[in-house]
Amino acid sequence: MDSSRKEQQQDQNQKESKKKRTGVWVNGPIIVGAGPSGLAAAACLSQHGVPSLILEKSDCIASLWQYKTYDRLKLHLPKQFCQLPFLGFPENFPKYPTKHQFVSYLESYAAHFNIRPKFNQSVSSAEFDPAKSLWRVHTDEFVYISRWLIVATGENAEPFVPEIRGLGKFKGKVVHTSDYKSAKEFGGQKVLVVGCGNSGMEVSLDLCRNNAVPYMVVRNTVHVLPREMFGMSTFGVAMALLKWLPLKMVDRLLLLTATFILGSTDELGLRRPKTGPLELKNVTGKTPVLDVGALSQIRSGKIKVMEGVKEITKCGAKFNNGQEKEFDSIILATGYKSNVPSWLKGGNSFTEDGMPKTEFPNGWKGHEKGLYAVGFTRRGLQGTSSDAVKIAADVASQWRSAEDCSNSCHSHIILLIGDN
Ligand SMILES: Cc1cc2nc3c(=O)[nH]c(=O)nc-3n(C[C@H](O)[C@H](O)[C@H](O)COP(=O)(O)OP(=O)(O)OC[C@H]3O[C@@H](n4cnc5c(N)ncnc54)[C@H](O)[C@@H]3O)c2cc1C
Ligand SMILES: NC(=O)C1=CN([C@@H]2O[C@H](COP(=O)(O)OP(=O)(O)OC[C@H]3O[C@@H](n4cnc5c(N)ncnc54)[C@H](OP(=O)(O)O)[C@@H]3O)[C@@H](O)[C@H]2O)C=CC1
Numbered sequence: 033m034d035s036s037r038k039e040q041q042q043d044q045n046q047k048e049s050k051k052k053r054t055g056v057w058v059n060g061p062i063i064v065g066a067g068p069s070g071l072a073a074a075a076c077l078s079q080h081g082v083p084s085l086i087l088e089k090s091d092c093i094a095s096l097w098q099y100k101t102y103d104r105l106k107l108h109l110p111k112q113f114c115q116l117p118f119l120g121f122p123e124n125f126p127k128y129p130t131k132h133q134f135v136s137y138l139e140s141y142a143a144h145f146n147i148r149p150k151f152n153q154s155v156s157s158a159e160f161d162p163a164k165s166l167w168r169v170h171t172d173e174f175v176y177i178s179r180w181l182i183v184a185t186g187e188n189a190e191p192f193v194p195e196i197r198g199l200g201k202f203k204g205k206v207v208h209t210s211d212y213k214s215a216k217e218f219g220g221q222k223v224l225v226v227g228c229g230n231s232g233m234e235v236s237l238d239l240c241r242n243n244a245v246p247y248m249v250v251r252n253t254v255h256v257l258p259r260e261m262f263g264m265s266t267f268g269v270a271m272a273l274l275k276w277l278p279l280k281m282v283d284r285l286l287l288l289t290a291t292f293i294l295g296s297t298d299e300l301g302l303r304r305p306k307t308g309p310l311e312l313k314n315v316t317g318k319t320p321v322l323d324v325g326a327l328s329q330i331r332s333g334k335i336k337v338m339e340g341v342k343e344i345t346k347c348g349a350k351f352n353n354g355q356e357k358e359f360d361s362i363i364l365a366t367g368y369k370s371n372v373p374s375w376l377k378g379g380n381s382f383t384e385d386g387m388p389k390t391e392f393p394n395g396w397k398g399h400e401k402g403l404y405a406v407g408f409t410r411r412g413l414q415g416t417s418s419d420a421v422k423i424a425a426d427v428a429s430q431w432r433s434a435e436d437c438s439n440s441c442h443s444h445i446i447l448l449i450g451d452n
């Protein structure tokens with residue numbers, strides 16, 4: 033290494049080590065993630081008079097919704113099931129708000145509760161110091177320190193990309209649905225859509241409505257339900273029935289009605305799982321497809337249903353039933369995964385898939401002191417709200433009982449210089 037590079041390197045190292053020593057004491061919980069879950073947790077804490085600090089890796093709130101979703105996305109549950117605690121959607125919003133309306137709701141939510149996340153703070157690691165009963169949370173610039181850590185990075189933090197033989201050989205474009213915006217760039221193309229969850233169905237629908245030809249891979253079974261039954265949302269009907277009837281019976285009623293409205297889906301290549309849709313969601317987290325039009329396009333042949341993929345080739349794919357077909361592009365609608373194992377070090381609260389080890393409804397509280405998880409219930413935004421309320425009450429009771437002088441400080445973040 034020549035001397036000027038050595039100096040540069042030393043400079044860099046000095047900067048790095050200085051960065052590492054810049055500590056920030058947070059008087060109140062540190063929340064990682066400014067999606068709906070992080071915002072809901074901060075709002076609920078503020079209702080108890082507890083300050084908090086949200087660290088967000090992106091440059092805005094709800095980055096999943098702003099950057100990682102397609103243009104025509106709407107909530108597929110009615111707005112009353114997607115609102116966060118203490119502030120509902122505006123009256124004039126439609127029953128199923130668009131993603132832009134949802135983001136604007138979240139922006140007013142943050143403003144209403146005076147929530148100001150610290151942006152561009154990607155948490156690279158966090159660990160508990162049992163000797164001091166403190167959490168140390170590292171970003172590029174700082175070490176944030178607090179008695180409480182609330183994990184709010186979401187179930188959909190990273191795209192899940194399965195290993196599919198030959199995928200690297202494919203000459204055309206390959207994108208995950210988190211990078212799909214619209215059908216514009218796929219006009220006139222034959223597109224292989226891998227996966228038939230809500231993303232696969234809705235992207236296929238978008239493609240076929242915009243002059244592309246989607247071939248959707250269904251390797252397994254899938255529940256498709258109409259979004260509405262006799263003018264009421266299917267989800268709302270299910271929630272109402274669950275107040276009176278056992279889960280299995282509600283599932284049976286939903287399936288009977290779905291077959292009445294949609295007809296049999298089996299003959300379209302969409303075989304139903306043996307377990308009912310709500311039971312399956314509760315047990316495995318697999319969300320039933322709420323149909324917003326894809327099914328009629330499958331019936332008319334505009335969306336083609338394909339068997340599982342055996343192998344991707346240079347120009348197309350070979351399927352398990354021996355069929356082989358050429359494609360221009362591939363869209364992976366293969367779902368998402370949590371990123372918690374990549375940054376939360378040690379401890380015994382999360383599985384290797386980054387989900388709480390404790391089952392719903394108790395997964396909000398971690399095993400380590402001061403650790404919480406919001407939005408890992410596999411129950412959408414309703415799960416988020418229920419976690420946020422419980423976490424805030426739990427932290428608030430500790431906050432109130434603490435005779436820690438820091439609770440009466442004016443500022444809730446204090447810069448610490450020195451060895452932390
Ligand atoms: C396409 C789509 C549609 C959906 N529609 C619905 C619906 O209609 N109804 C419903 O109830 N649910 C729906 N869901 C479920 C969805 O999980 C929730 O709507 C919601 O976004 C979850 O909020 P969250 O805050 O837990 O996670 P996210 O919205 O993913 O927010 C997590 C935040 O954490 C940040 N982050 C991640 N890692 C780090 C790190 N290391 N350091 C700092 N910040 C980090 C991210 O940048 C992100 O801003 C949908 C999901 C998807 C993918
Ligand atoms: N409008 C809305 O509100 C929308 C909501 N969402 C929500 O976002 C979340 C994520 O949904 P989504 O992105 O669809 O992810 P999902 O996890 O729901 O679905 C992933 C799909 O990919 C399939 N898959 C995975 N690996 C392979 C493989 N190797 N070969 C073939 N198929 C494969 C799965 O099949 P298998 O079942 O066999 O594993 C499944 O069909 C859900 O909660 C969903 O409800 C999504 C879009 C729109």
Ligand SMILES: O=C(O)C(=O)Cc1c[nH]c2ccccc12
Pocket residue numbers: 108109267313319320322410411412413
């Ligand atoms: O859209 C999602 O990802 C959701 O998790 C919303 C949701 C929660 N519980 C359900 C049951 C049936 C269909 C959707 C949902």
